[in-house]
Amino acid sequence: MLSAPLPSVEETRANQSFDALLNALSRPGQIRTLPTAGEGSIVDALLDRECRVFCADPTLLPQVLETGAMIAELPDADLVFFGPVQDAEALLSVAQGSDLYPDDGATVVVRAPLNVGSKLRLTGPGIEFHHDIKIAGLPTGFWHMRQELIRYPMGFDLFFVDGDQVLGIPRSTKVEEL
Incomplete structure (x- = not known):
């Protein structure tokens, strides 16, 4: 009789993190x-x-x-872990993908209070009418810079991490400052 191997505790946590990330981008x-606080959960999952x-x-690091994983310069990275963002200009170097390969756009992880x-x-997409949120700790001009850079389907996806909470903003989402 054959049986499937049981996942380790680490694999289970990575799967839970992956599910949370996927759900955060889809909504x-x-x-x-x-499952655990900080960007380490995302590292293990992705x-x-x-x-x-x-x-x-x-x-x-x-x-x-x-x-x-291979350590890369910012323009060549698939995944970017900024920690707290100090300057909105950092977004200028994030990979955006191309018309032929929009999936080459990076995934950016930022630590910020939610x-x-x-x-x-x-x-x-994924929002019925609109959804209002609050995010602190971002530099002046962050959302304007993102808006200038994203040309859907090209662009980058964002995850904001605050302890064990994660919020996703895909490149297809329009963000308006209120």
């Missing part, structure tokens, strides 16, 4: 819960040897390296 602006990663957070700060209105 923009709705906060999901990661990184492997085929990923090119830019990591601005030196405390996260050892965990990124353990995955075997449910406080500037009020934003989200509209687009």
Whole structure:
């Protein structure tokens, strides 16, 4: 009799993180819960040897390296871990993809307080009418810079992490500052 192998605790956590991330992008602006706090959950869920990663957070870098992912310069990265964003200009170098390969756009992970700060209105796929959210700690001009850069289907997807909470904003979502 054959039986399927049981997943390890680490595999189970990575699967829970992946589910939370997928749900966060499919329902923009709705906060999901990661199994553990911080970007480490995202590292475990998304990184492997085929990923090119830019990591601005030196405390996260050892965990990124353990995955075997390739460390890349910002314009070449598939996944970008900014930590807290200091300057909106950093978005200028994030991979946007191309008309032929829009999926080459990066996934950007930012550490920022959720449910406080500037009020934003989200509209687009996955949102019935609109969804209002609050995100604090972003530099002046962040949302304007994103709007200038995104030319759907080209662009980049965003995850905001606050402890064990994650909020996704895909490139298809329009963000209006209120």
